[in-house]
Amino acid sequence: SGDSSVLREAVAVAQHHDAVSGTERQHVANDYARQLAKGWDSCQVLVANALSLLGGTKDPLVFCNALNISVCPFSETTAHFSVILYNPLAWGVTWPVRLPVSGTSYAVSDPQGQAVASQVSPDPPRLRGGAGGAPGELLFQAWAPPLGFSTFEVKQLSPGDPWELPKWPSG
Amino acid sequence: DPEPQIQNEYLRVLFDPTTGHLCEIQNLVKGFSLPVFQSFYWYNASAGDPLNPQASGAYIFRPNTSTPFPVAKRVATRLLKSALVQELHQNFSAWCSQVLRLRPGQPYLELEWTVGPIPVSDGLGKEIISRFETPLRTAGRFYTDSNGRQVLERRRDYRPTWNLSQSEPVAGNYYPVNTRIFIKDQKVQLTVLTDRSQGGSSILDGSLELMVHRRLLNDDNRGVGEPLDEPGDDGRGLVVRGRHLVLLDTVAAAADQHRPRAQEMVTPPYVVLAPGPGPQLRQG
Numbered sequence: 001s002g003d004s005s006v007l008r009e010a011v012a013v014a015q016h017h018d019a020v021s022g023t024e025r026q027h028v029a030n031d032y033a034r035q036l037a038k039g040w041d042s043c044q045v046l047v048a049n050a051l052s053l054l055g056g057t058k059d060p061l062v063f064c065n066a067l068n069i070s071v072c073p074f075s076e077t078t079a080h081f082s083v084i085l086y087n088p089l090a091w092g093v094t095w096p097v098r099l100p101v102s103g104t105s106y107a108v109s110d111p112q113g114q115a116v117a118s119q120v121s122p123d124p125p126r127l128r129g130g131a132g133g134a135p136g137e138l139l140f141q142a143w144a145p146p147l148g149f150s151t152f153e154v155k156q157l158s159p160g161d162p163w164e165l166p167k168w169p170s171g
Numbered sequence: 172d173p174e175p176q177i178q179n180e181y182l183r184v185l186f187d188p189t190t191g192h193l194c195e196i197q198n199l200v201k202g203f204s205l206p207v208f209q210s211f212y213w214y215n216a217s218a219g220d221p222l223n224p225q226a227s228g229a230y231i232f233r234p235n236t237s238t239p240f241p242v243a244k245r246v247a248t249r250l251l252k253s254a255l256v257q258e259l260h261q262n263f264s265a266w267c268s269q270v271l272r273l274r275p276g277q278p279y280l281e282l283e284w285t286v287g288p289i290p291v292s293d294g295l296g297k298e299i300i301s302r303f304e305t306p307l308r309t310a311g312r313f314y315t316d317s318n319g320r321q322v323l324e325r326r327r328d329y330r331p332t333w334n335l336s337q338s339e340p341v342a343g344n345y346y347p348v349n350t351r352i353f354i355k356d357q358k359v360q361l362t363v364l365t366d367r368s369q370g371g372s373s374i375l376d377g378s379l380e381l382m383v384h385r386r387l388l389n390d391d392n393r394g395v396g397e398p399l400d401e402p403g404d405d406g407r408g409l410v411v412r413g414r415h416l417v418l419l420d421t422v423a424a425a426a427d428q429h430r431p432r433a434q435e436m437v438t439p440p441y442v443v444l445a446p447g448p449g450p451q452l453r454q455g
Contacts, residue, residue, distance in 0.1 A: 021229075021230075022229060022399070023229045023230050023393070023394075023395055024229075024395065025395055025396065025397055026397065026400075026402070029401070047441070047443065048443070051443060051450060051452065052450065054450070054452050055449070055450020055451055055452045056450065056451070057450040057451075059445055059446060059447070059449070059450060060445070060446065061443050061444070061445050061450075062443070062444040062445065062446075063443060063444075064442070064444065067442065068412055069412065072444075074444050075444060078444075078446060080446070080447055080448075081444055081445065081446055081447065081449070082444065082445045082446075082447065082448055082449025082450075083442060083443075083444060083449075084442070084443040084444070084445060084449060084450070084452065085440045085441070085442060086440060086441045086443070087440045088438045088440075088441070089435065089438055091431065093435055093439075093440060094276060094277075095439065095440045096255075096256070096274055097442065099444075117254060117255060118255070119253050119254070119255050121251065121253070121256075139255050139256060140255065141255065141274070141275070142440070144440050149452045151449050151450070151451075151452060153448055153449065
């Protein structure tokens with residue numbers, strides 16, 4: 001069962017002036033981060049339960065917390081998956097979805113089943129020596145209605161080819 | 172490429188072919204352009220001096236000179252253009268890089284910066300800034316928000332409620348930026364949206380800067396008892412990645428753009444993945 005009170009408690013603790021301004025000792029900062037991460041995990045169970053209820057399904061739902069460094073084992077290893085976008089704002093948004101993948105081309109369809117333009121770009125922006133091993137990053141423009149969901153279906157069309165990564169210019 | 176540039180239906184962004192830096196932003200809808208130079212610099216963190224023993228630390232920002240050092244005078248660049256995105260990758264150094272992106276339908280320039288681990292083997296603490304320089308005549312004024320709500324006018328070396336005698340020409344002009352900082356003249360406004368709270372200022376007329384990362388070697392003697400020197404996952408020093416959205420518009424129209432964009436920055440859509448076709452969600 002999901003529980004948002006874990007995150008509420010962690011955010012309450014992080015109202016301390018040290019947490020707000022970063023003037024705590026390192027081990028205290030690490031503990032603030034640990035509490036927030038535990039709260040985050042517990043909320044993800046809550047969101048998954050809500051989505052399962054709304055979708056009438058027991059399928060597992062996956063959260064990737066390191067998309068900003070292009071790491072997501074699920075999208076890197078799954079040939080057919082869906083991307084669910086929840087928009088918390090009171091107006092519709094378009095949003096670039098970037099997911100690490102191992103294929104070189106994918107078919108993306110929108111909630112109405114229409115094809116969505118997508119591309120796989122090489123050399124995802126991972127941190128140097130960082131984790132994650134996908135050679136490419138799937139990019140498509142998604143959108144979601146005000147305070148609502150959109151589900152985009154992604155199917156791999158071609159297996160991963162060895163990428164000819166563009167090299168940094170000399171110097 | 173003699174004139175490296177990226178473009179969408181709203182903006183054209185030009186880069187210096189020699190140094191690889193951003194050098195101009197053109198608003199294609201309103202038909203005007205602004206020379207904008209952007210680069211990364213580092214302030215040498217003070218370790219205290221004979222006049223004032225105060226060091227830069229977790230509580231205190233105190234550079235030991237007012238002029239920051241450029242991370243790189245020239246950057247290695249790579250230009251990628253496709254139907255879905257046009258982007259220029261800049262490599263300032265092994266610990267500082269940035270990707271500038273324009274996507275169809277987005278009236279702003281996205282700068283995704285990655286900074287760290289900050290090298291300190293020279294024994295110098297460093298405070299890293301991203302600085303934008305323009306010819307705008309700003310008369311020492313710039314604007315920063317408070318918790319994403321009220322925007323306050325800031326004036327260099329001045330306080331509205333008491334006669335300030337400025338003792339710290341840089342740090343004394345830094346203010347908290349929660350979501351946005353902007354500079355403007357009579358007609359044109361350059362706004363930078365942040366994806367987290369940062370320190371910001373306008374130290375030179377026509378310029379604005381945001382502090383993106385710090386790594387210090389001295390305690391500032393205010394109680395924490397250790398330098399601000401975060402080890403990061405591998406202990407080599409914290410690596411930070413973030414985004415700045417740059418909007419160039421008329422003063423009259425600027426708020427219509429930066430207000431919704433700033434909200435989207437702090438409450439972006441939330442991505443959840445599912446195997447196969449996923450749940451058929453009923454809209455609420």
